[in-house]
Amino acid sequence: MNTMASVRSLLLNASYEPMKIVSWQKALILWFQNKVDVLEYHTTYARTVQLKFQLPSVLRLKAYVRPKNFHVVRFCRENVYIRDNFTCQYCGVKFSTKHLTLDHVVPASHNGPKNWTNVTTACRDCNQRKANRTPRSANMPLLKDPQIPSWLPTLGLQLSEEQMPADWVPYLFSRERKAS
Numbered sequence: 001m002n003t004m005a006s007v008r009s010l011l012l013n014a015s016y017e018p019m020k021i022v023s024w025q026k027a028l029i030l031w032f033q034n035k036v037d038v039l040e041y042h043t044t045y046a047r048t049v050q051l052k053f054q055l056p057s058v059l060r061l062k063a064y065v066r067p068k069n070f071h072v073v074r075f076c077r078e079n080v081y082i083r084d085n086f087t088c089q090y091c092g093v094k095f096s097t098k099h100l101t102l103d104h105v106v107p108a109s110h111n112g113p114k115n116w117t118n119v120t121t122a123c124r125d126c127n128q129r130k131a132n133r134t135p136r137s138a139n140m141p142l143l144k145d146p147q148i149p150s151w152l153p154t155l156g157l158q159l160s161e162e163q164m165p166a167d168w169v170p171y172l173f174s175r176e177r178k179a180s
Helices: 023-031 077-083 123-128 166-173
Strands: 008-012 017-024 036-047 053-061 100-105 119-123
Touching: 008 023, 008 036, 008 166, 017 023, 023 119, 036 077, 036 119, 036 166, 077 100, 077 119, 100 123, 119 123
Parallel strands: 008 053
Antiparallel strands: 008 017, 036 053, 100 119
């Protein structure tokens, strides 16, 4: 791990379904509160004056949490980018977040709402070219119409296998979950 700030933990439901990624601090709190079993550890440690704790990499809740609590996807910039796979919905090119913007399909100046079905991912060039027009009037068709997602992997569950700790891969990409 590069820094303590980059250390994250994968939180699984009691049924081994991936729920979310939490900070190492939240992982330790859940562990100390005896709410989780630690399934995998990072090679990194948190230290106090007298003790050191190996940081959890994969945690499993001891009590099942009903998934309905996690089905509402928060509308925010990062989640729109994830929904659109970090791809400009006008030119189809994938960009890093620093080169992306949010675009109102129906411009805000034309009373277009700021919500899932009216906001899409656009690169800076396409957003400027579209300007204060609809995609139709700008002759810039969308690759796909923006929709409300029924679910999103959060905070990095969208990472590719190369970008995540190796010990997360079986829990995210395997259809066979470990038995209790």
